[in-house]
Amino acid sequence: MHNLWRLRGYLRPHATEFCWLLVAGLTATAAGLAVPLLVQRVVDGPLARREPAGLVQLGGLVLLLGLVEAVLIFVRRWTQTSSSVGMEAAIRADLYAHLQRLPASFHDRWQSGQLIARATGDLSMIRRFLSFGLLFLVLNLVTYLAVVVLLIRLHPPLGLLVAASAVPLFLISRRFARAYHIAARRMREQQGDVATLVEETAQGIRTARAFGRGPELAARFGAGARALHDTAVGKSRLLARTSALFDLVPNLTLGVVLVTGVAAAARGTLTVGELLAFVSLQLMLIWPVNSLGWIIANGQEAATAADRIQEVLDTPPAIRDRPHAVAPTRGEVRGRLRFERVGFGYPGSVTPVLRDVELTVEPGETLALVGATGSGKSTLLSLVPRLHEVGTGRITLDGHDLRDLRLAALRRLVGVAFEEPALFSMSVWENLTLGRPDADEDEVRAALTLAQADFAYDLPWGLATRVGEQGLSLSGGQRQRLALARSVLGRPAVLVLDDPLSALDVHTEALVEQALRRVLRDTTALLVAHRPSTVALADRVALLDRGRITAVGTHTELLATEPAYRALLRPEPTAAAVPAAGPTTAAVTPDGPTTAAVPAGPTTTTAAVTPEGPTVARTTTVTAAPP
Numbered sequence: 001m002h003n004l005w006r007l008r009g010y011l012r013p014h015a016t017e018f019c020w021l022l023v024a025g026l027t028a029t030a031a032g033l034a035v036p037l038l039v040q041r042v043v044d045g046p047l048a049r050r051e052p053a054g055l056v057q058l059g060g061l062v063l064l065l066g067l068v069e070a071v072l073i074f075v076r077r078w079t080q081t082s083s084s085v086g087m088e089a090a091i092r093a094d095l096y097a098h099l100q101r102l103p104a105s106f107h108d109r110w111q112s113g114q115l116i117a118r119a120t121g122d123l124s125m126i127r128r129f130l131s132f133g134l135l136f137l138v139l140n141l142v143t144y145l146a147v148v149v150l151l152i153r154l155h156p157p158l159g160l161l162v163a164a165s166a167v168p169l170f171l172i173s174r175r176f177a178r179a180y181h182i183a184a185r186r187m188r189e190q191q192g193d194v195a196t197l198v199e200e201t202a203q204g205i206r207t208a209r210a211f212g213r214g215p216e217l218a219a220r221f222g223a224g225a226r227a228l229h230d231t232a233v234g235k236s237r238l239l240a241r242t243s244a245l246f247d248l249v250p251n252l253t254l255g256v257v258l259v260t261g262v263a264a265a266a267r268g269t270l271t272v273g274e275l276l277a278f279v280s281l282q283l284m285l286i287w288p289v290n291s292l293g294w295i296i297a298n299g300q301e302a303a304t305a306a307d308r309i310q311e312v313l314d315t316p317p318a319i320r321d322r323p324h325a326v327a328p329t330r331g332e333v334r335g336r337l338r339f340e341r342v343g344f345g346y347p348g349s350v351t352p353v354l355r356d357v358e359l360t361v362e363p364g365e366t367l368a369l370v371g372a373t374g375s376g377k378s379t380l381l382s383l384v385p386r387l388h389e390v391g392t393g394r395i396t397l398d399g400h401d402l403r404d405l406r407l408a409a410l411r412r413l414v415g416v417a418f419e420e421p422a423l424f425s426m427s428v429w430e431n432l433t434l435g436r437p438d439a440d441e442d443e444v445r446a447a448l449t450l451a452q453a454d455f456a457y458d459l460p461w462g463l464a465t466r467v468g469e470q471g472l473s474l475s476g477g478q479r480q481r482l483a484l485a486r487s488v489l490g491r492p493a494v495l496v497l498d499d500p501l502s503a504l505d506v507h508t509e510a511l512v513e514q515a516l517r518r519v520l521r522d523t524t525a526l527l528v529a530h531r532p533s534t535v536a537l538a539d540r541v542a543l544l545d546r547g548r549i550t551a552v553g554t555h556t557e558l559l560a561t562e563p564a565y566r567a568l569l570r571p572e573p574t575a576a577a578v579p580a581a582g583p584t585t586a587a588v589t590p591d592g593p594t595t596a597a598v599p600a601g602p603t604t605t606t607a608a609v610t611p612e613g614p615t616v617a618r619t620t621t622v623t624a625a626p627p
Ligand SMILES: Nc1ncnc2c1ncn2[C@@H]1O[C@H](COP(=O)(O)OP(=O)(O)OP(=O)(O)O)[C@@H](O)[C@H]1O
Pocket: 108, 346, 349, 353, 371, 372, 373, 374, 375, 376, 377, 378, 379, 380
């Protein structure tokens, strides 16, 4: 319950409403408790003495109490909903804000389904407990204590017997609470797993279909759903078994009370009115005891949910502003980017991805980063906007350690476009101005023109067209161009582009490159390049090999001096240029696949796809094992 208690701060803004709730609930309970006592007066007084006048008076009072109770219950329910929903919304807002602050490494580790489950289902559990469980726990406890006190006053021996029934109830509750907590935790985890599976399937539906993996995914989902079902059934049975015991204890006590009470009334030690009041009061205990199982279950689910939410809220945002961080403006930044002995490893991984990276990008210079797949290029880029924090060494911008700059300012200064661009479910305009909400129409137009993304104006509602998951689907190239426009909007001081042209056709690529050249002229840029055409945009190239910079120079220099670079970025050979000797290589030309020979011995085999028309061809280099 500790984590649930820690959420008490969210109750504070609704403290007045909760006080009213409690007052209304307690008053309604008191009104309800007064009824049996009045009935006792009616039976032992006017009814025994046959005085109709007194009967009307007391009957009227009973009716009035019933009415008061009904009105108070209505007031309680009305207030209850608004305050608990308000609290749920406040916790959700904080959880979401915290998720935004958590570093990329946190999101790498956590399944999105688990986060979705926490931000939805878990919060609902807490709301339900705060609006019903907690209130009824307090009201039922008060009712129980008040009834037991009244019963002891009416008939001490029988009253004490009823009080003693609390002992087995307490033992059953304790056992049940422990078992239910474990089941509730397991169920919430499984719900998160199922949510993740649904999300993954929805996102990868095309791949799954294309590879005919539907049945396997369905089987995986089926297993997850079955496990969830079994836990849910086990949990319900646990509740059912305990509820039966909670039913049994008060009913057994009632039976003993009835037999002993009637005998006492026969002996004259208890009046009929007192017996009636005693039994009526005892009947009022049935609901509080019966509901105990449900309230404990509700409390345990809320406690589990609070544990899960606090797990996220307790994760400190590892990347945050230092106390004296500065926020330079665009005008104050020249854009000299320097990596000084930078090392980095992903959390939980023993091998570092980057080691002793030494690199300088001068203001206005464009540096291309070339390396085999998995060599750490994207990781290196992600350190610039501080999506991940450097492990060792430092990165400076104009001599300032990036960690001494305010995160918001740094991210305004650094424009980023990833290889797989994410578009949010909002309008094209909103997507474009994500990092620059103050951008005006001319700036947006200039960015779109630069990225050859004018197609956005031709969308059904122009820039107001909703894209992303809930909107219009765009092609990979269109999304990439929008992402590029987004990154160059407002002319950032540093541009970080992760193979931003990979999804473009050769013609568009040439046009984007032409436009990019203009932007790159006065911006410091670091771009991952896989093709000579992208490398051609750069002033210099850095070769990254298994996390280390092994060479820096111009494209021509590296081609001449670095065999590894040559292997990655040799100029695209045409089928005709390949010498006719040695093992064969497959080349796909516009006329269909052909085979050509490559010299014997080399360990690389090149498959060249030569598209029609433009001069730039794409090359995929495959490293083969030595013969
Ligand atoms: N989020 C992550 N968590 C753990 N390891 C990661 C993560 N992202 C990348 N890696 C690992 O770090 C290494 C470098 O990955 P990175 O994506 O930086 O390579 P890359 O050179 O950009 O590759 P590519 O050219 O294929 O995009 C790889 O071994 C990869 O498995």
